Amino acid sequence: GEDVEQSLFLSVREGDSSVINCTYTDSSSTYLYWYKQEPGAGLQLLTYIFSNMDMKQDQRLTVLLNKKDKHLSLRIADTQTGDSAIYFCAESGRLTGGGNKLTFGTGTQLKVEL
Amino acid sequence: NAGVTQTPKFRVLKTGQSMTLLCAQDMNHEYMYWYRQDPGMGLRLIHYSVGEGTTAKGEVPDGYNVSRLKKQNFLLGLESAAPSQTSVYFCASSYNGGNTEAFFGQGTRLTVV
Numbered sequence: 714g715e716d717v718e719q720s721l722f723l724s725v726r727e728g729d730s731s732v733i734n735c736t737y738t739d740s741s742s743t744y745l746y747w748y749k750q751e752p753g754a755g756l757q758l759l760t761y762i763f764s765n766m767d768m769k770q771d772q773r774l775t776v777l778l779n780k781k782d783k784h785l786s787l788r789i790a791d792t793q794t795g796d797s798a799i800y801f802c803a804e805s806g807r808l809t810g811g812g813n814k815l816t817f818g819t820g821t822q823l824k825v826e827l
Numbered sequence: 828n829a830g831v832t833q834t835p836k837f838r839v840l841k842t843g844q845s846m847t848l849l850c851a852q853d854m855n856h857e858y859m860y861w862y863r864q865d866p867g868m869g870l871r872l873i874h875y876s877v878g879e880g881t882t883a884k885g886e887v888p889d890g891y892n893v894s895r896l897k898k899q900n901f902l903l904g905l906e907s908a909a910p911s912q913t914s915v916y917f918c919a920s921s922y923n924g925g926n927t928e929a930f931f932g933q934g935t936r937l938t939v940v
Contacts, residue, residue, distance in 0.1 A: 721867065753933075755917055755919075755932050755934055756870075756917070758928045758929070761928075801870070808883065814860070815870075815929060817870040818869050820869055
């Protein structure tokens with residue numbers, strides 16, 4: 714079955730870059746996602762990457778995908794205190810009833826220090 | 828445009844009590860999902876629906892039931908709550924269940940004592 718793993722915590726200084734890593738198991742995943750969860754809130758889609766891409770850049774965010782190693786990373790440039798949140802990696806997989814489901818990692822708590 | 832709305836936001840139940848969590852979406856999405864979030868375990872899929880009148884089991888369905896009588900609503904029921912069901916519950920919806928964005932509600936924090 715699908716399994717997605719992430720480290721639980723990351724602490725960085727404001728202005729530095731943050732790199733959050735994720736490994737997944739389902740090689741058939743077409744899309745891989747990064748979601749952000751702020752305290753007391755639901756998850757919001759941050760960015761995603763199609764499985765035939767190696768990299769995607771979106772302003773301060775860079776997603777790198779190594780499909781051979783099933784490794785996904787999210788780099789946040791110039792990290793700000795507002796970036797403090799839990800970041801979830803997710804892979805898409807097929808539901809037996811049709812359509813896709815998201816399998817989430819455990820989430821990485823990013824703490825940005827002044 | 829409210830998106831995905833969950834009620835209630837918080838609830839404390841005694842063991843053995845029953846309750847229903849309501850999820851409503853106003854985006855005309857076909858697919859709806861119920862997840863639970865527990866520390867160190869990410870989000871796990873409880874039940875899902877691929878359209879009005881349909882429901883199916885996810886990874887952790889035991890102890891829960893769902894109904895999708897109207898396209899915009901997806902109800903999650905606990906018939907006899909247990910302390911192991913203490914969790915934060917999230918509802919989500921997506922347009923067609925394909926590789927499209929899933930929109931999440933704010934969550935319901937449930938404590939079973």
